[in-house]
Amino acid sequence: MVQESTPVAAPPPTGPVFGLFQQALPGVQLDGAQTPIDTSISIRRDDFVGVMDAVKNDDRLAFDYLRCLSGVDWIDDLEVVYHLWSFRHSHGVAIKVRFPAIDAHVPTVSHLWGTANWHERETYEMYGIIFDGHPDLRPLLTEEGLGYYPLLKSQPLADIEDWQEDYLQAIEEAKAQLAAAGGPAPVLDEKALKIQNAQKKAAIMKKTRDEARAKGLSPEDEKAAVQAAIARFDEEETAARATGPAAPAAAPVDPRAAKIQLAQAKAGVIKKARDEARANGMSAEEERHFVAEALKAFSEAQGG
Amino acid sequence: MTTEFQLPAETELETIDINVNVGPQHPATHGVFRMVLTVDGELVKDLDPVIGYMHRGNEKLPENCDYRQIIGYHDRTDYLAQFNTEHCFVEAVEKLGGIEVPERPQYIRVILAELNRIASHFMFLGAFGTDLGLPGTSFMYAFREREVIQDFFEEITGERMMYNYFRPGGVAWDVPENFRDRCRQVVKSVRTGIDDIDSLMMESEIVLARCRGLGTMSTEQAINWGISGPMLRATGLAHDIRRAEPYSIYDRFDFEIPTGSRGDVWDRLVVRLEETRQSLRIVEQALDGLPEGPLMAEGMKRILRIPAGEVYMRVESPRGEYGVYVISNGSDKPWRHKVRGASFVNLSPLRELSIGHYVADVILILGSIDIVLCEVDR
Numbered sequence: 126m127v128q129e130s131t132p133v134a135a136p137p138p139t140g141p142v143f144g145l146f147q148q149a150l151p152g153v154q155l156d157g158a159q160t161p162i163d164t165s166i167s168i169r170r171d172d173f174v175g176v177m178d179a180v181k182n183d184d185r186l187a188f189d190y191l192r193c194l195s196g197v198d199w200i201d202d203l204e205v206v207y208h209l210w211s212f213r214h215s216h217g218v219a220i221k222v223r224f225p226a227i228d229a230h231v232p233t234v235s236h237l238w239g240t241a242n243w244h245e246r247e248t249y250e251m252y253g254i255i256f257d258g259h260p261d262l263r264p265l266l267t268e269e270g271l272g273y274y275p276l277l278k279s280q281p282l283a284d285i286e287d288w289q290e291d292y293l294q295a296i297e298e299a300k301a302q303l304a305a306a307g308g309p310a311p312v313l314d315e316k317a318l319k320i321q322n323a324q325k326k327a328a329i330m331k332k333t334r335d336e337a338r339a340k341g342l343s344p345e346d347e348k349a350a351v352q353a354a355i356a357r358f359d360e361e362e363t364a365a366r367a368t369g370p371a372a373p374a375a376a377p378v379d380p381r382a383a384k385i386q387l388a389q390a391k392a393g394v395i396k397k398a399r400d401e402a403r404a405n406g407m408s409a410e411e412e413r414h415f416v417a418e419a420l421k422a423f424s425e426a427q428g429g
Numbered sequence: 430m431t432t433e434f435q436l437p438a439e440t441e442l443e444t445i446d447i448n449v450n451v452g453p454q455h456p457a458t459h460g461v462f463r464m465v466l467t468v469d470g471e472l473v474k475d476l477d478p479v480i481g482y483m484h485r486g487n488e489k490l491p492e493n494c495d496y497r498q499i500i501g502y503h504d505r506t507d508y509l510a511q512f513n514t515e516h517c518f519v520e521a522v523e524k525l526g527g528i529e530v531p532e533r534p535q536y537i538r539v540i541l542a543e544l545n546r547i548a549s550h551f552m553f554l555g556a557f558g559t560d561l562g563l564p565g566t567s568f569m570y571a572f573r574e575r576e577v578i579q580d581f582f583e584e585i586t587g588e589r590m591m592y593n594y595f596r597p598g599g600v601a602w603d604v605p606e607n608f609r610d611r612c613r614q615v616v617k618s619v620r621t622g623i624d625d626i627d628s629l630m631m632e633s634e635i636v637l638a639r640c641r642g643l644g645t646m647s648t649e650q651a652i653n654w655g656i657s658g659p660m661l662r663a664t665g666l667a668h669d670i671r672r673a674e675p676y677s678i679y680d681r682f683d684f685e686i687p688t689g690s691r692g693d694v695w696d697r698l699v700v701r702l703e704e705t706r707q708s709l710r711i712v713e714q715a716l717d718g719l720p721e722g723p724l725m726a727e728g729m730k731r732i733l734r735i736p737a738g739e740v741y742m743r744v745e746s747p748r749g750e751y752g753v754y755v756i757s758n759g760s761d762k763p764w765r766h767k768v769r770g771a772s773f774v775n776l777s778p779l780r781e782l783s784i785g786h787y788v789a790d791v792i793l794i795l796g797s798i799d800i801v802l803c804e805v806d807r
Contacts, residue, residue, distance in 0.1 A: 161524040161740045162674075189652050193741060195754050195767040206754070208741045212652060212666070215673060219741060240655025243777040251488075266481035266806055276489055 142218050149183045150176060163208065165219035173222050174232050180209065180220065181237045187213045191234070194244035196252040198278045203229050203254055233259040251276040322362065329354050387427070394423045446474055449788070453482050457560060457792045460802030464779075464795075471787045476780045483806035491766040496522055496597060496733045499766065503753075504591040506768055507804040509552050512538070512545040512582075513746040515595040520676055521742035521753045522597040523726075526735045533722040534599035535678045540612065540715045541585070541594070543708040544578050547619055549747035550701045551575040553799045554626050557698065560796035561636060563629075570629055574622030581615045597733060598726035612716055616709055623705050631702065640695035644782045644794035647692060654778040658749025658771055659700045660798065664692035670745040681718070682711045694797040701799070704747075732761050739765075748772045748799055770804035 142164045143157040153176060156167040168176050180188045188209035197204040207220040222231055233256040235241040243265060245256040250264040253274040264271065273280055333354040337347040398419035402412040452463035461482035467475035487506055491499040503514040516538055523530055551571040558567020579589055585604050586592040594601050605611070630636050646656070648664040661668055667686040671679040687703035689696025737759040743752040749771030756765035775798050783791045 160738065163741060165739070191655055192657075192743065192750060193752050193754060193767070193769040195765070195769075197756060197765050208752070208754070212668065217674075238655065239653040240774055240777060243773070264481075266484045268481070275486065282489065282493055 142216050145185050146218075149179055149185050160219065163217050163219045165206075165221055167221040167223065170222050170224050170231060176220070177207075177232075177234050177237060180218075187211045188218065189213065189238075191238035191240050191244070192217075194234075194241060194248060196248040196254055196276065198226075198252060198276065199223070200278060201226060203252060205231055205248065205254060207234070229254045230257055231255075232257050235259055250274070253277070326355060326358060329358050391420065391423065394419055453479075457795070459556060459796065459800055462795075462800065462802055462805070464791075466788065466791070468788060471789075473783050473786055473788060473791055476783045476791070478776065478779050480776070480802070481806050483802045485807070487807040488766055488768055492763060495761055496735065496763070499763070500595065501591065501593050503768075504593055505803060506770065506807060507746060507748070507751065507772075507801050508590060509549040509801055510545055510746045510748065510751075511590065511592050512541045512595070513549075513744060514751055515592070516542050516677070517742055517744040517746070517751050517753050518755075519595045519597045520744065521740050521755045522733070522735060524742060525738055525740045525755060525757055526597065526733070528598050528726050528729075530599060530726055531723045532678075532720045534595075534724050536715050536719045537600055537604055538595060539678060539682075540712050540719070541582070543711045543715070544581070544615070544619075546708045546747045547705045548575045548578040550705050551578075551622070551626075553701055553747075554630065554698075557793075557796045557799075558630060560792050561639060567626070567630060570622065570625050574619050577615055577618045577622075581611060584611065596725070598729045599724045603724055609716060609719070612712070616712055616716075619705075620709060623702065623709075627702060631699070636698075637695065639790070639793060640698060640797075641693060642691070643694045643786070643790055644797060645691055645693045646778070646782065650778075650781075651692065654781075655774045656749070656778070657774065658745065658747070659697055659704060660692075660749065660775055662686065663689035663696035663700045665690050670743055670750060674743070676742070676744060679711075682714050684708075684710050694793055697797045697799075701747075734759065734761050735763075743769070746771055748801065748804070749775055751804075768804075768807050770801075770807060772798065772800040773805045773807070776800050776805055 143155070143166065146155055146157075146166055153172050154169055158165050158167075180186050188211045190210040190212060191207060192210050193206075193208040195206045195208075197206060202223050203226050204221055204223045208217070209220065210217045224231065229252070231254060233241065233245060235245060235256070236258075242260070245259055246262060246265040248254055249256060249259075249262055250267050250271070251274060256262060263269070267275065330351050333351045334347060337350045342350065395416055398416045399412060402415045407415060446467050446469050449466040449468050450463065451466060452458040453461040458464070463479040463482070465477040465479065466473055485505075487502055491502055494502070500515055500518060503518045504511040507514045522528070551574055555568040555571030555575070558571070559565075561567075582592060583589050585608070586594040586601075588594075646654075646660075646664060648661075648666045651661050651664045651666070656664075657668075665688050667688050669686045670676070671684075672686060684707045687700050687707065689700050735757040737757055739754070739756040741752055741754045743750050745751075750769065751771050752767075752769035754765065754767035754769070755763050758764045779795060779798065782794050786794065
């Protein structure tokens, strides 16, 4: 059964592993909790080194296998969770250490469990948690110099791409233009025009129908009145379009198009120079030189 | 036996170490994986694995998804063991939500997951044969039966690879009416295939000569490096999560845990081949026990809200321990969704395993890890 509400009832009793921890680590603050499978134990960062050493080397605990290491973002705090397993005693535990996000440091455990090396590198690049004493804390999955920590909750799912930003900006500008009273009506494309037309038509239909009902016309008459109104509107629209300033604005200069044009011109120059050189029977070396000269002249002419 | 070369004394030849780049687009790297080798002649002096080419944010995206939407991401995490990974995630949600799953879907899940394990091991055996220098031959035999399994999965789920069939609380829909008969046919066909591969690869002197004593690791090393699955069992430790911490209904089946003795490439090969036979045993037992009944737990809501809490669920995937760490804050989306990929961890000691071997043998060591780069990079 799935519970509808989410309150957590009284915490269930912790497993026998918690008792072992209390025996092995007297005087250390341990907060035990029970998850559906493992017992989880929260410790303070100041006790971390001693606790982890005991977790690995104490005979009663003997957690020789680090199965998983995860970072968790709790907005103000960050947390590292170590899921451990002991082959000797066949028991498992989750150790948690929590620290403020502005001071994201925790000692490494890669000297205790070799597998922690890659796990810590991954957690470092995803959360920005520094594992003090790690032998090689380079990013593992992401490129170097990424500049942000992807798994932090403060990191949005995806950034808006450059071209999308331009697009959004253009929309904003168009809106501003529209809002400016007396300004020229924005140039609309085919689709937008259609939508506008449909909206106008809908408004006319509604108006005519309301009027007809107010007058108490029969349904047939109402229908006829609406159709007449739409026909009138269509006629007006076509007339307006025929007379209206239909000339589209000059196409904006696309920087890419200009670049392409330049490249094409350059290619033309190269081809011409090469053909000329071959016609004159130049050697390969001379030909290259001749083409380079021609290109240089072309660029100067462009620049001038 | 490896051929013994009589190398000239070091004083006679002046050599320098050179860097060789392997991958990321190279068939021997089993995906987009790159290694930077430092070689002295043919001997590997150093190796730097470079991963992350397939990183797609498989931990970030599910934090913005409904619990049922996440299942598809697990198909794509380990695309050779989709049912095993789905199994892990739905079990995690069920454990967290206290959902009681009926018997029939439990059996269906186990049958499909075990067949998926066989398909995945077939993929390994075929690809490993190519690494060994049996191009085509092993692939042909392994893929013949893998295709039988994939067709069977397609009949059930409608998909060839991204099944998206398990749901928290059960399975999406019932299996076809002729499920039992078809499944027995598949089992029969797969058994022939296993015997074929066995005689093709295990009785080949070349395979034995190339794999024996290569890439050895001790049990202590394996535990320290976090190795799991067939690689760990090849070192002689009979640890299988299906037996050590039984999930679903795995405690009802009788199967053996094959182990190796030296932890070398040969043992990994033998363990995987033997595991396919054990999986067939589980499938047959589950088929005998498959009951009729409901396919979904009672009281499942359209929007699944999971009580606040956390669970680290792990299953035995074909590559080892596949784990999902889910933290719920009571909403319909997980607060944290961590994936522990088995091959991510198994790949990490590649440098230590490879140093001192020949370049051609490093390809074999890498192949024997059986990596799935989508699971490594997530």
